[in-house]
Amino acid sequence: MGDAMRSKYLREIVDNYDMNRMKGGAAKHKMSLLPAVDELTLQSADENYLMGRVYFANGKNHESIEMYIKATEKYKALGDLVGEAYACIYCSMNYREIRNFAESRKLTRRAYDIGVEISDSYIVLFSILVSIVTYSYEGMQAESDKLRINTEAMVKEVGHPKLAGDYYNNSAHALMTGKRYDEALEQLDMAYEFYLKHYDTKRVANVLIVLGNRAKALVELGRLDEAMAVFDDIEQTVRGDQEDIFMIEVLRGKIDAMRVRGDFNAAYHESRRLTESYSRWMKSLIRHPRVEVDMMREDLKEFEARLAKMNEELTIKNRLLDKMTKNNELVRQVGSSLAATHNVEQILEVVAHECDKFLKYNTICLALVEGDNAVVRHAVVKEGGDRMELPYYLPLSDPSYVITYCINSDVDLMVREKKEFFKYISQDDFDKDGRVRDSNSRRNSSGKYVESAIFCPLRYGGEILGLLTIQDYNKASFDEFEFEVIKEIASFISLAIINSRKNDEVLARMEMLASISLQDPLTGLGNRRAFNLQYKKMLEEGDDFALMFVDMNHLKVINDTEGHDVGDRYLMEIGRLLGRECRDYNVYRLSGDEFAVLAPGASKDVVEEIISSIKSGCEQIQLGEYPLAVSVGCAFSTEANHGDDIFRSAEARMYLDKHHYYISGEIKKNNKVGDRQEVL
Helix, strand or coil: CCHHHHHHHHHHHHHHHHHHHCCCCHHHHCCCCCHHHHCCCCCCHHHHHHHHHHHHHCCCHHHHHHHHHHHHHHHHHHCCHHHHHHHHHHHHHHHHHCCCHHHHHHHHHHHHHHHHHCCCHHHHHHHHHHHHHHHHHCCCHHHHHHHHHHHHHHHHHHCCHHHHHHHHHHHHHHHHHCCCHHHHHHHHHHHHHHHHHHHCCCCCHHHHHHHHHHHHHHHHCCCHHHHHHHHHHHHHHHCCCCCCHHHHHHHHHHHHHHHHHCCHHHHHHHHHHHHHHHHHHHHHHHCCCCCCHHHHHHHHHHHHHHHHHHHHHHHHHHHHHHHHHHHHHHHHHHHHHHHCCCCHHHHHHHHHHHHCCCCCCCEEEEEEEECCEEEEEEEEECCCCCCCCCCEEEECCCCCCHHHHHHHHCCCEEECCHHHHHHCCCHHHECCCCCECCCCCCECCCCCECCEEEEEEEEECCEEEEEEEEEECCCCCCCHHHHHHHHHHHHHHHHHHHHHHHHHHHHHHHHHHHHHHCECCCCCCECHHHHHHHHHHHHHHCCCEEEEEEEECCHHHHHHHHCHHHHHHHHHHHHHHHHHHCCCCEEEEEECCEEEEEEECCCHHHHHHHHHHHHHHHHCCECCCCECCEEEEEEEHHHCCCHHHHHHHHHHHHHHHHHHHHHCCCCEECCEECCCCCCC
16 A cells, blocks of 8 residues: 555544544444454554544543554554554654653654655644644743744645644644633634535534534633533534533533533533433443453543532532522622611611521620720620620720720631630630630520620721621531621621711701701891791691790991991890790791791780890890890781781781880980981
8 A cells, every 4th residue: 555545544544433433432433444444453553543542532641652652663563654653643642641742742753754754745744733732732832833823834735624624723722722712713713614624514523623622712711602502513413422422522511611600500410411421431332342341441430430529519519609699699688778777776687687597696796986995785686695784895905805806906707616716815814614705705694605606897998897796605606608798798787887877977967957047147046937937837737826026126227337246246135135035935037137936825914024024134235325125016826817917917016116116215325315217
C-alpha cells in the first residue's frame, strides 16, 4: 500500500471509528471498521493504534500512550512511516494532556519530519496543529499565536475542508486554553462550517466536539442561555445513541452550566441521567470479550462513586439553595416591614415576629448606644425565658460584657455554647455558679444558661447605633446561614432606627413649623390663622363662648413720634398683659394693634371682670410718653347664629369703646391734653 493510500487508510480508521460510535457504541464496532482490520491479529500495529484511540476518547491517557508506543514500534519495525507518524501524533496528544510537554514536542517533531520526508502535507499540517495547542497548554501564547497565524495560509493552500476544520478546531482549542473565549468562538464557527462541508452531517465526532467546545466557551463567557441551547442541539443530534460517550459529555456540560447559573435542582436531575447514561455505556463495553472486563468494571464503580458523591453534593446544595431562598425572602419581608416602622419601640416587635418563622430562640434584645452606655430598652422574651428589668444599662467601658465587647470591637459574633464566651470576656467574670456577667449569658429561673447567642452591632455611616442579640438556652441553636440572615436584619434595623430618628426630627420640625405658622412672632400669641382655625372649630362644635375684641389705642401716634421699636414694646406688653389676665383662654394677635380672646363657657360677669382687669392693668404700665391703653368689645355666641355676626358685634362694641375713650379725653401726654384729632 502506497504512502498516500496508507495515510488515507489510517485517517479513515479514526473517522470511521468516530462515525460508528454514533451508531451504537465504540467497542461493538471497533473490530469491524474496515475489511483489512479483520486480517490483523490483536498484536497488530493497527489494532494497537485503534485501541489507543479508544483509550484516548475515554480520557485514559496512560493506557492510550501504552497502545500508541506499541503501535509506533511496530510501524517502525515494518517500515510504515505513515503509521508511525499518526501514532506519534496521537501519542503526543496524550502526553500533552498529562502535561509531559517534552515528550509531546519530541513525538510531534518526529511526525512532522516524517511528513516532510514522504511529502504528506496532511501529516505535516496535522503535527503543526497539535503543536499549536501544546504551546498554549505550556502558557506560550505568543508562540502558539505565531504558529497558528502562519499555518492558516498553508491550510487554505491545501484546500481540504477536513484539514481546514481541524485547523480551526485546534486553533480554538489553543485560544480556549488561554481563556480567549471570544476569539475561540470565531474559530469554532469556521471549524463547524468546514466540518459540515466535509462530512455533510452533524452526527460525527469532530462536529460534535466543535459544538461541545462552543457551549463550554459560552459558559465561560456567562452566556448560559446560549450554551444550554447548544447543549440541547447536541443532545438532539445524538438522541437514540444513549450508550455514546457524547451524551455523557453533553450532560456534564449542562450540569456545569446549571451549577454556574445556581440551578442546583436541575443539575441534580441531570446528574441522575448522567449516572444512567454512563452505566449503560460502560456495561455495553463490558459485554465485549476483547475489552479488559475487570478494568471496565472498576472504572464503572469509580465513576458511579464519583457521581453518587456529586449527587449528594448537589442535593445538599439544592437544600441550601432552598434555605437561602427562604432566608432571602424573610430578609426582604423584614426590610419591607421595618421600612414602614417609624417607632423604635415597634422595631423589635417586627423583628421578633419575623424571626419566629425560622429561628428557635428564647430571648431577643435590642440595645442602643446612649452616651457611655449600651442601654437595653427593648426585649422580647418567649416562654421559658426570664424577663429583665428595663432599661438595662451596660457601661461601654466595662469589658466584662459580651455586648459591650461587640460594640467596642465592631464585630459580629455567633456563640454555639457557653464556653465560647471565654474567647471574648475574661473567665474571672464567671461567678461560682458559672454565670457570665452578661444579660445575655445568665442562668434563668429554671437553672438553664444561655448556650447559643448571636450578637450583631447596628452600624450606620461609620457609627455604632447599638446591637441586636438573639439567645437560646440550647447549644448550637443557630447555623451560619441564620447568622448571615441576622446580620442582614441588623442592617435593616440600623436603617429603621435612622429613619425613626429622622422621622422624629421631621415631626418635631413640622410641629415647630406648624407652631410658627400659627404664632405671632412679636408677641408669641396665636396669630390670625390660629384664631380662624379655633374660631371655626368652636362654631362647628356649637359650644357657648365669648369673643373679646381688643384694640390698642393711639398706636400710630406712638410709632410716628417715638418710633416703631417703642410701638412694638407697647404691643408686646399688651400681649403679656392679655396672656396673664386671660390665662385660662386663647389669646391672639390678629394684626397690627388688634387682639382677640376666645373664652369658652365664659359668662358675662366673668368677661366684664376680665375687661376691667385688662384696663386697670394697662393704667399701671408706663413705657414711654403715652400710657398703655386699649379699647375692648365683647360678644357672645348665644347672641347670633352666624360666626360673622358674632365677630362684627364684638368689633362694633370695641369701636364704641374706643370712641368713648377718645371723647372722654383719657389720653394725656406730659400731664397735658394730647392730640385728640386721631380717631380710628
